[in-house]
Amino acid sequence: MILLQLFYEFFKIGLFAVGGGAATIPFLYSLSDATAWFSYTDLANMIAISESTPGAIGVNMSSYVGMTVAGIPGCIIATLGLVAPSIIVILVIAHFLKRFRDSRLVQDIFYGLRPASTGLIASACLGLAQISLLDVGALTSIYTLSNLFHWKEVVLALLIYMGIKKFNKHPIVYIGAAAAFGIIFQLAA
Amino acid sequence: MKELWQLFGVFARLGAVTFGGGYAMLPILQREIVEKRNWATEDEVMDYYAIGQCTPGIISVNVSTFIGFKLKGILGGIIATLGFIAPSIVIIAIIATFISAFADAMVVKHAFAGIRVCVCVLIFNAVIKLGKGAVKDIVTGIVCALVFLAATFTPVSPIILVVLAGAAGAVSKAIGRRFAKDKGGKNA
Numbered sequence: 001m002i003l004l005q006l007f008y009e010f011f012k013i014g015l016f017a018v019g020g021g022a023a024t025i026p027f028l029y030s031l032s033d034a035t036a037w038f039s040y041t042d043l044a045n046m047i048a049i050s051e052s053t054p055g056a057i058g059v060n061m062s063s064y065v066g067m068t069v070a071g072i073p074g075c076i077i078a079t080l081g082l083v084a085p086s087i088i089v090i091l092v093i094a095h096f097l098k099r100f101r102d103s104r105l106v107q108d109i110f111y112g113l114r115p116a117s118t119g120l121i122a123s124a125c126l127g128l129a130q131i132s133l134l135d136v137g138a139l140t141s142i143y144t145l146s147n148l149f150h151w152k153e154v155v156l157a158l159l160i161y162m163g164i165k166k167f168n169k170h171p172i173v174y175i176g177a178a179a180a181f182g183i184i185f186q187l188a189a
Numbered sequence: 190m191k192e193l194w195q196l197f198g199v200f201a202r203l204g205a206v207t208f209g210g211g212y213a214m215l216p217i218l219q220r221e222i223v224e225k226r227n228w229a230t231e232d233e234v235m236d237y238y239a240i241g242q243c244t245p246g247i248i249s250v251n252v253s254t255f256i257g258f259k260l261k262g263i264l265g266g267i268i269a270t271l272g273f274i275a276p277s278i279v280i281i282a283i284i285a286t287f288i289s290a291f292a293d294a295m296v297v298k299h300a301f302a303g304i305r306v307c308v309c310v311l312i313f314n315a316v317i318k319l320g321k322g323a324v325k326d327i328v329t330g331i332v333c334a335l336v337f338l339a340a341t342f343t344p345v346s347p348i349i350l351v352v353l354a355g356a357a358g359a360v361s362k363a364i365g366r367r368f369a370k371d372k373g374g375k376n377a
Binding site: 012014015016017018021022024025026027030033041044045047048049050051052053054055056058059060063064067068072075076079080082083085086087089090091093094097100104105106108109110111112113114115116117118119120121122123124125126127128129131132133153156157160161164170171172174175177178179180181182183185186187188 | 204205206207208214236240241242243244245246247248249250251254255258259263266267270273274276277278280281282284285286288296299300301302303304305306307308309310311312313314315316319320322323324328329330332333334335336337340341344346347348350351353354355356357358359361362363
């Protein structure tokens with residue numbers, strides 16, 4: 001039963017997440033809200049692992065969530081659910097390749113879809129910042145701004161951002177460096 | 190049969206060596222599919238990317254399905270895609286098992302606290318890059334802002350937001366063209 005639900009949930013994500021792997025993240029947040037299969041913190045850890053292992057991030061994420069929820073069968077079923085819409089849609093489109101690309105309506109729809117995808121991912125990013133950079137509890141209890149931010153984490157975030165802008169290395173490099181920073185400076189778990 | 194196995198094997202290798210998917214797979218595709226095997230031309234691969242980007246699903250999965258279909262029809266499309274996702278399933282299944290055994294160790298907790306910060310910055314960077322391509326004018330700016338606000342402050346499902354945004358794109362373009370026509374037939 002849970003396998004059927006996993007397939008259905010990931011089929012929906014595969015059908016509506018347009019674009020790269022990051023596009024699946026907002027859908028996984030909403031899946032976390034709807035099912036309580038995993039927490040936001042679990043999700044952040046899964047994203048980190050998916051980014052630093054081989055394979056497309058979205059595929060890795062579905063494997064990971066499936067594994068967490070229902071073991072190896074879940075891992076396989078969730079991933080198959082994610083790619084099933086791709087297989088169906090692409091096989092249909094491959095037949096009508098030229099007409100589809102030249103369709104004005106299709107282009108118009110994607111004119112609206114791309115900024116929406118950006119907005120969704122930006123929102124997911126804010127959710128991640130909330131659990132990794134901010135102490136939201138401090139907002140309501142103590143009225144000092146210095147307690148709102150996890151300062152060590154904020155410094156780390158700035159360092160990583162500067163590193164990305166300056167060196168443009170593979171994400172795994174920054175993830176490794178951030179893990180070392182976390183261990184050395186004992187970041188709060 | 191042998192060719193299908195070969196297809197599966199080649200895409201399994203692509204899945205195993207591509208970190209991050211999407212455009213990260215492009216240089217590997219160019220080498221393995223275009224230059225080494227002549228399974229598709231450079232232009233075809235770029236076409237697949239363009240379409241794969243604006244159809245449902247993960248880009249690299251879509252491109253895999255396309256190339257498999259081109260070579261061996263429907264079965265080829267399915268086999269290539271299964272090949273591409275097989276390494277992910279195996280690797281993640283192993284890591285997920287391994288991590289949960291160590292998840293309670295303090296060192297692992299500190300490491301992941303750092304890694305979560307990093308992931309946040311990586312996604313922020315991705316948003317900036319995506320935004321540069323997607324937010325080009327007032328309409329796309331408004332769509333992006335509204336979707337961001339709705340996703341952050343309301344429990345509306347992303348599916349509904351995606352459908353509404355697609356409709357908004359089609360309608361606004363249609364209105365824009367009508368308006369340009371009324372003004373004297375200028376091309377919108």
